[in-house]
């Protein structure tokens with residue numbers, strides 16, 4: 001699982017005890033699909049999105065961000081091989097952004113994301 005290892009490494013110093021109180025994860029499943037960061041360039045608190053592996057037989061997987069993360073995301077790392085979409089509002093409402101690769105800064109989407117989906121391309 002080279003990708004998973006890469007994501008774990010990306011957490012780096014963020015995985016220390018000092019950062020732990022604000023670190024949370026959402027979703028169930030065995031695969032780390034994306035990591036949302038509070039600040040740009042993968043800095044600050046982070047939130048892990050866990051899901052089942054994307055495959056032709058899996059359905060769309062939905063993530064509603066916890067209230068403390070609503071409109072906070074500024075950068076995102078994504079697992080390759082899945083399509084990750086960010087939404088302006090909860091329940092996949094509002095504008096939609098396809099996150100096709102790591103985004104060090106979300107531009108006009110900065111601090112605007114409220115939910116995500118992960119699905120097979």
Ligand SMILES: [Ca+2]
Nearest residue numbers: 038072073074
């Ligand atoms: Ca932010």
